[in-house]
């Protein structure tokens with residue numbers, strides 16, 4: 001993946017508890033993998049709540065926009081086998097990415113990890129604030145691109161191999177503000193590239209969400225590359 005090419009990438013080891021949790025998730029036989037979308041929608045909604053709350057007292061936090069584009073976008077790229085979930089929430093600084101996605105509050109989590117390990121029931125993962133890691137039920141490589149008003153856009157990436165990288169993001173479209181999670185789907189998770197499946201899940205998981213959720217299926221357009229007449233046949 002591009003991560004090896006990122007010259008300015010800093011490498012980090014996950015906190016031990018995080019690595020353990022990720023391994024349990026990845027090796028769990030938990031069958032309801034749909035919950036990853038519920039957790040991502042929930043995190044996006046929390047991020048949108050934060051910026052909307054701040055905007056009540058300081059309109060400037062919304063930048064040139066206003067609060068009409070506080071929404072969640074889900075995009076399917078069948079060619080690249082990537083699902084992306086984007087929010088126009090408050091976004092994360094580089095430090096936020098490192099702290100929020102690389103460490104977990106130890107209190108209570110190890111109890112949850114024990115419980116999950118024995119019961120194998122991941123459904124309550126969100127209630128312990130670690131729902132994000134459920135992305136590894138369906139993805140083997142996850143990128144988190146984020147832009148906070150107080151920092152430049154950064155990208156976080158991990159293949160759940162015990163480490164993650166963070167770099168200033170010079171490759172992707174500027175988000176303006178907010179976060180985009182890109183899931184590189186596992187071989188066996190192809191069902192999540194089906195619009196019908198995603199539509200059903202969005203309907204199911206958007207019931208208590210106070211922001212619009214838009215689903216886009218980006219079709220790969222074949223670009224006709226005009227033959228270059230004067231190309232000599234070598």
Ligand SMILES: CCNC(=O)[C@H]1O[C@@H](n2cnc3c(N)nc(I)nc32)[C@H](O)[C@@H]1O
Nearest residue numbers: 043044047090091092100129130132179
């Ligand atoms: C243990 C995993 N950590 C998280 O899920 C934290 O990462 C951050 N996070 C996850 N998705 C996010 C998101 N989409 N926007 C923002 I702002 N923060 C997010 C929140 O602080 C979560 O509590």
